[in-house]
Amino acid sequence: MKQALLAIAVVAGAAALATAVPVSAQLSSRPARPQVIPPQGPVRQIIFKNCTSCHGIDDYAYHALDKTAWSALIEDRHKNKPVKLAVADRDQLVDWLVSKFGPGTKPFPRAYVPPEITTFFSDTEAQAVLARSCTTCHDLERVNTGRFSPDRWRVLTVDMRERGAKIADEELERLVEWLGRTKGTNPNQ
Ligand code: HEC
Numbered sequence: 087m088k089q090a091l092l093a094i095a096v097v098a099g100a101a102a103l104a105t106a107v108p109v110s111a112q113l114s115s116r117p118a119r120p121q122v123i124p125p126q127g128p129v130r131q132i133i134f135k136n137c138t139s140c141h142g143i144d145d146y147a148y149h150a151l152d153k154t155a156w157s158a159l160i161e162d163r164h165k166n167k168p169v170k171l172a173v174a175d176r177d178q179l180v181d182w183l184v185s186k187f188g189p190g191t192k193p194f195p196r197a198y199v200p201p202e203i204t205t206f207f208s209d210t211e212a213q214a215v216l217a218r219s220c221t222t223c224h225d226l227e228r229v230n231t232g233r234f235s236p237d238r239w240r241v242l243t244v245d246m247r248e249r250g251a252k253i254a255d256e257e258l259e260r261l262v263e264w265l266g267r268t269k270g271t272n273p274n275q
């Protein structure tokens with residue numbers, strides 16, 4: 087009898103634990119994808135008119151190219167079904183591409199698969215990692231005032247690592263989970 091009660095207690099405990107696991111920790115093993123925010127102004131029109139009928143614009147972030155290489159890539163990837171663009175439009179588009187994804191930037195990695203994490207950062211642990219890995223190029227104001235979904239925090243943090251932030255995969259994922267939890271976009275928080 088005593089044993090049966092214990093079993094129930096354990097099951098109830100496991101259920102409570104399961105519901106406490108944050109959503110961002112329930113990961114699939116798909117690689118994280120970049121997210122590109124559409125520009126404003128004329129380039130926005132050019133993109134929406136010519137470039138979004140077959141695929142989105144996020145994949146642009148996989149590249150870091152100069153003008154010539156961007157033009158060549160666009161030509162090369164659309165050989166079967168050439169994208170027809172007026173010369174002036176193409177120039178403006180390529181200029182924007184170079185300004186966002188030029189040779190001085192880091193391409194988003196295609197292969198970052200978020201590791202599954204089973205332990206989570208306390209505020210103190212997260213603050214220590216932020217102080218160590220995230221203050222060499224800018225202060226923490228951007229982090230403290232940022233409000234993003236967990237997915238967006240992951241994209242941002244992976245991007246920061248590509249730029250030079252020193253942070254290992256599991257730490258990165260724990261930081262992303264903490265950022266999503268404490269600096270998320272849920273209006274009820
Ligand atoms: C008719 C459909 C179509 C249109 C319109 C189109 N694309 Fe594509 N695009 C594709 C396909 C299909 C691929 C994948 C080709 C491959 O993998 O070889 C691709 C690949 C790309 C890639 C490479 C993505 C990667 O993962 O490396 C970029 C960048 C790109 N397109 C940009 C553009 C831009 C900029 C425009 C507008 C000027 C545009 N596309 C319009 C069909 C299209």
Ligand code: HEC
Nearest residue numbers: 219220221222223224228229232243246249250251252253
């Ligand atoms: C090697 C330099 C470098 C390091 C280290 C670095 N960052 Fe950044 N960070 C940048 C630069 C440059 C920008 C501005 C990017 C832009 O505006 O396109 C930026 C921007 C940001 C932003 C604002 C992004 C937005 O869209 O509003 C956030 C948030 C951020 N960083 C968080 C972090 C975090 C978290 C870390 C530690 C994991 C980190 N940064 C470490 C260089 C760095």
